[in-house]
Amino acid sequence: xxxxxxxxxxxxxxxxxxxxxxxxxxxxxxxxxxxxxxxxxxxxxxxxxxxxxxxxxxxxxxxxxxxxxxxxxxxxxxxxxxxxxxxxxxxxxxxxxxxxxxxxx
Amino acid sequence: xxxxxxxxxxxxxxxxxxxxxxxxxxxxxxxxxxxxxxxxxxxxxxxxxxxxxxxxxxxxxxxxxxxxxxxxxxxxxxxxxxxxxxxxxxxxxxxxxxxxxxxxxxxxxxxxxxx
Numbered sequence: 001x002x003x004x005x006x007x008x009x010x011x012x013x014x015x016x017x018x019x020x021x022x023x024x025x026x027x028x029x030x031x032x033x034x035x036x037x038x039x040x041x042x043x044x045x046x047x048x049x050x051x052x053x054x055x056x057x058x059x060x061x062x063x064x065x066x067x068x069x070x071x072x073x074x075x076x077x078x079x080x081x082x083x084x085x086x087x088x089x090x091x092x093x094x095x096x097x098x099x100x101x102x103x104x105x
Numbered sequence: 106x107x108x109x110x111x112x113x114x115x116x117x118x119x120x121x122x123x124x125x126x127x128x129x130x131x132x133x134x135x136x137x138x139x140x141x142x143x144x145x146x147x148x149x150x151x152x153x154x155x156x157x158x159x160x161x162x163x164x165x166x167x168x169x170x171x172x173x174x175x176x177x178x179x180x181x182x183x184x185x186x187x188x189x190x191x192x193x194x195x196x197x198x199x200x201x202x203x204x205x206x207x208x209x210x211x212x213x214x215x216x217x218x219x220x
Contacts, residue, residue: 033209041142041193043211086147092138092161093197093209095147 003027006087006096013103019074021099023087026068033093034061034072035086043086046072077103107131109198109212117218118186126181126215130198136160137179138209139171140195148195154179155201183217191219 005024013019023032034046047054047061049070054061058077063070074081082103087096110129118124130137136155140148150163154173168184177198183190193216197209 031207035211041195041214041216043148043195043197043214045208045210048208088148091207092150092153092163093140093148094150095140097147 002096003094004087004089004096006085006099008099009097011099011101013077013101015078015103015105017077017103019077019081019101019103021072021085021087021101023070023072023096024068025070025087025089025094027089027094029089030091031089032063032070033088034070035088037084037086037098039083046085074101077101079103079105109196109210111194111196111212111215113215114213115216115218117220119220120186120188122186122219124183124186124217126183126194126196126217127178128181128196128198128212129178130196131210134198134200134210135177136199136201136207137173137177138197138199139179139181140197141165142193142195142214143189144192151181186219188219191217193217 031050036044049063058075060073084098086098112127138153139151142148152171153161157173171181173179193214195214196212199207199209
């Protein structure tokens with residue numbers, strides 16, 4: 001069993017839809033990261049969470065340390081949100097396999 | 106301010122050769138981490154360096170080595186290349202690499218192809 005599990009693996013949405021990506025982990029952590037990777041490889045750090053909830057624009061990330069679970073939400077999704085979203089935990093990051101999101105107009 | 110930079114962008118090598126990849130962290134960042142991302146998979150941790158000392162190492166063979174210089178830039182070296190070493194190699198820098206309140210900033214990666 002992987003230490004970091006993401007679901008769903010693939011996600012297709014229509015522009016404007018509310019998106020949720022889930023991440024569960026089995027190791028003790030000090031922080032959880034949500035990352036975005038576009039085709040071509042570049043990775044951008046979206047959030048680092050150790051508790052509660054963070055919001056940046058249309059993106060919201062939550063974490064429940066007791067349940068070892070985090071969610072990334074995208075409100076009013078847009079085609080430019082199409083990317084791979086990766087959950088990672090720990091100092092020497094352990095990555096999930098990523099969720100490929102495709103938003104069509 | 107410049108972000109994390111990596112060189113070269115792309116590289117093609119043949120089996121058995123040696124390769125050196127380079128990374129320059131964001132100014133002021135003292136920790137550099139290296140990751141390998143094979144096509145279709147999530148990145149895998151290779152090394153973390155902080156203040157020129159190895160702080161962590163992932164499950165990679167001894168053919169992989171790295172070092173960090175006094176200016177905090179870093180090199181990743183891979184000897185005796187195998188076809189399976191073909192991947193995107195990502196470098197990330199952070200202030201101190203503790204992970205507790207320390208966002209990692211990723212470079213664009215070096216795409217290595219081994220023929």
